Amino acid sequence: MKFFRLAVVLSFVLFLSGCDKNVVYKAHEDIDDGLWYIKDKPTFKVEITDTTQSYNVYYLLRNALQYPYYNLYLTRNFTGPDQKVISNTLEEVYISNETTGKPYGHGLGDLFDHKIPFLKNYRFPRSGTYTFVLSQSMRQNPLPFIISVGISVEKVPVKP
Known part of the structure; x- marks a missing residue:
């Protein structure tokens, strides 16, 4: 019983330490059957309240090792x-x-996760809801072996 309690407490501590206080928004959308059609355009709505803060914004991509290209046009x-x-x-x-x-990215088995910056030290001009719509712009339709796409908006840490 003591082992079970210790395992639960340790799991909870690891869960809390995994949370990043700088992440303002993080979401991804799974691609059905790993086939990303040009007509499928994942949409992400980000609520920004602090316009004095600088942010980094990233693409979050997950692909299978079988993805046939080295690049992706978005x-x-x-x-x-x-x-x-x-x-x-x-x-x-x-x-x-x-x-x-x-x-590139981090892999487990034949899946690889990528976190690719596209806006660095960006200041949103006003508070409110910003919308990001992503679509694939490759010549192949559907594009195979793309498992999910998303974005992450993170506060730029203030250096002491």
């Missing part, structure tokens, strides 16, 4: 609280080494 539509487009950007991200094929 289109990111970014709108502000007033529904005006802040940016509509086509961006190439690299998820494995072009020469060796070795995946």
Whole structure:
């Protein structure tokens, strides 16, 4: 019984230590059957209250090792609280080494997670809800072996 209590307490402590107080928003959307169609556009709504704070914003990607390319073209539509487009950007991200094929990111088995920055030290101009819409812009439709996509918005830590 003591072992069980110790295991529960230790698990709880590890869970709390895994939480990052700088993360303002973190979400991902699973891609059905690992087939990302061009028409599928995961949407993420981020509530920003502190406009004096600088933020880093990241793509969160999960792919299977069988993903046939070293890169991924993403289109990111970014709108502000007033529904005006802040940016509509086509961006190439690299998820494995072009020469060796070795995946970047962190892997477990044949799945690899990537955290790729796309806005660094960004200050949101006003408080409110910002919307990020992601779509794949590769020539293949559907794009296979993409398991999930998402974003993370994190406060830039203040250096002492």
